Amino acid sequence: MSRPLQPVSHSDPGRLANSQTKEACEAKPPEARHLSHLSARENVPVACFDPPLEMDPTGNPIIHNKKAADPVHPDLASMLVKNKTLLAELRNLQSKLYVKETSLQEVKAELESYKERNAQQELQIISLRDDIKSLQDLIDSLMKMKILKNTNSQNFGRHNWDLTERVLDLENRLREHLVGREEIKAELLEKRRSCPSSFSPYMNLKGPEDSLDIFPVKDNDEVYNLKRGSVVYSEGPIDGQTTGDKCQQDLIHQEKLTSELDRAPFSCGWETTPEQSHHQDFLGQLATLLSDSIGPILATEEAVKERIQEMGANEQSWKCKAEALQQEIQTLTKRLEQLYRLYEEAQTEENYTEQERPLGPLEGKVAVSCSLRNLDVGRKKENSRTRTAHIDKHSKFKKLEMLLDIEQNSKMAAAPRMEEKIQRLQKQLSDLKLSNKNMKTQLTRINVLKDKTIERLRQSVTKVETLKEKTAAKTDNLKTPSDPAEQGARPEKERAHQTPAQSLPDPSTVRAVLKGLSGREQELADFREAIMKMLGFNMKTADKDVINRLKLVVQIYEISKRSKMASHCEPGQAK
Structure with missing residues (x-):
């Protein structure tokens, strides 16, 4: 006994191959294996066949079968080829859609991380600007304090000079009086x-x-x-x-x-x-x-x-403090130059990394910014004693601000490009979704066509079975009078001899019946050949295997139809 009919479905060949292995086929009987496979795949569309031949009882069945059987095979082959190509295209499109969706998600994630890093860098830039402003305010206050101290020292010097002159004048007058x-x-x-x-x-x-x-x-x-x-x-x-x-x-x-x-x-x-x-x-x-x-x-x-x-000692202490402040300012200017060099090196490294990977992480810049922030914290602690050299470093601060503005502008210019790329990918995704929808509509049409062809095949099989039973009954009736060994001992022989005109048929009717039977047999042979070609059997396979396969196809169609009806009824009940 040959294998039972496999459910011909091209919508998901991967799951079909996984569900129908040789071990499962050898371990289960045909009906049980088929039913278990159908329970696993309820909503899978059935194989598409061309509509079968409709029996024309009025015309000549042999000519009708030949006319109907000739175009069946090429249409079926073309439909199968189209179905396979469409399924292959659908799988390719689905794979492409999945790849593009994953790439879109990755791009979105990278864009979000890029935006977060941009926000962090903007916050760092704002903090650096605030630090620069605080430094400028501190430098201005120190300048004012220095100017006030200079004016006070000058006033004290003038006052001291006036007093010394007056003392000298009084001493001269006193000397004159004494003399x-x-x-x-x-x-x-x-x-x-x-x-x-x-x-x-x-x-x-x-x-x-x-x-x-x-x-x-x-x-x-x-x-x-x-x-x-x-x-x-x-x-x-x-x-x-x-x-x-x-x-x-x-x-x-x-x-x-x-x-x-x-x-x-x-x-x-x-x-x-x-x-x-x-x-x-x-x-x-x-x-x-x-x-x-x-x-x-x-x-x-x-x-x-x-x-x-005391005033002279205070003046000396002020001079010492001013010298100490000058030394601190020189050290701070040297440190600012080192920071500026570090920032330029970090900027060059960042540009190099951005050229290699435009959307890569900016760990180096974050480390440099952290180091700059730590150095800025130390600088803030020491800036309470800083004073001059602000005029020399003001240009450097301006250059730093210009570099930060250029970097921010470049990042802001890169953001629209990323948005355009996302929009383009979204457009491609919508196109792919539309094509997927069209393919799904085509698949639904193909499934409907398959259902119709299976229904017609079922009807034709029932008609063939009834016609075969009728022909078998007629052949049995024709073979009974030609069998002398079986009818010799029966009592109907006497009855046949008594009424010969009634029991024996007419020769012309017998010839017509034999011609009809031969034509019917030829029609059945042609129909059997077309069905076997459609199902992919060899011409030497037994009729029983073909009939079993057709029964399985009809059962599959009925089960799928019931499952579809149940699936349609469930959302209605839920509503």
């Missing part, structure tokens, strides 16, 4: 030694008394008396005794005056009081000028000297 006082003392002493008995020194002391207020002022009466006495001495003695008394009185008075002149230290101390007052006023003015917001300064030489020394 004048010494000269006056020397003149007084010389006058006293030159003319001890005359009163001219007392007369000459009137001027210094008015200017310096050194000696005590005498009354005008006494001066007048002295002048009158001197005049009397000059006129000559009038009376000896009176003149002697007067001389004695003059000598006593002269001794008193010399005693007063001998008290020079007292008179000098009293003489220097105006200079001391001027010096004290000068010290008070210095104290007011040198006093600050902390508190006033005492008007003493020690306090003024301490304040001047």
Whole structure:
């Protein structure tokens, strides 16, 4: 017994080959194997056949079968070839569609990652710009502080110079007063030694008394008396005794005056009081000028000297701080140059990697940006003490901003190209979906055509079976009178002899029946040959195998029709 009919379906040959192996065919009977295969594949469309021959009972069956059988095979072969090519094209299109969908998903994922990285880089750029702005603000504040310190130092220097000039002026004036006082003392002493008995020194002391207020002022009466006495001495003695008394009185008075002149230290101390007052006023003015917001300064030489020394020490400390700031600024500028070199190297490496793989990851840039960020954090900590060299590095910061803007513009220009590529791929995907839909509609039409052809084949098989049964019955009826061995012992022989006209048929009718039977047999042979060619059997295969195969095809069609009806009914019940 040959193998049962395999379900002829070209919609999914891979699953058909996997489900129908030799071991499964040898392990199961034909009906069970077929039913298990159908339970695994319910909604698979059945093989497509051309519509079978429709029996024309009125015409000649032999000629009709020949006319109908001749075009069956080429149409079936062409349909099978078309079906195979369409299925192959459908598989190719499905594979291409799957590949393009996967590539589209990959491109979308890469685009999303690219957008995320672009956003991260934009955030980094914004942070770098903020850092640059903060650095500029810090540098501006340091510049202002430096200008204020310079102005303060200049003001202090000017004030100190003015004070030193004023001190020198006061010292010169004091020296002049002291020299004048010494000269006056020397003149007084010389006058006293030159003319001890005359009163001219007392007369000459009137001027210094008015200017310096050194000696005590005498009354005008006494001066007048002295002048009158001197005049009397000059006129000559009038009376000896009176003149002697007067001389004695003059000598006593002269001794008193010399005693007063001998008290020079007292008179000098009293003489220097105006200079001391001027010096004290000068010290008070210095104290007011040198006093600050902390508190006033005492008007003493020690306090003024301490304040001047303190201002000099502060100025030296400011100079030291300014030198330290200059050194820090130089170190920071060197570090900025190193950072700029690192950034340029990272930029060149990034351009090289972008040329090799345009949509690749940017790990190097992220590492460089992380290192730059770490260096920027350290720089922020140290930037509180930075100051100058901003003017020299401002151009470099501008260049860095220009490079960042160029990079951002290039990335923004690459984004529309990626979007255009995605749109093109989406368009191709929609075209492929449309072609897939068209192929599905063609497959549905082919399946409908297959269903119709199977239905017609089933009807033709039923007709052939009924016709075969009728011909078998007629042949049995014709063969019964020609068999003498079987009918010899029967009692109908007597009955046939009794009624010969009724039992024996007419020869012309017998010939017509035999001709019809021979034509029917030829028709059946042609039909059998066409069916065997359609099913792919050899001409030497038994009729039983062909009939079993046709029964299986009819069963497959009925089962698939029931499954389709059930699948159509399920969504209706769900609604």
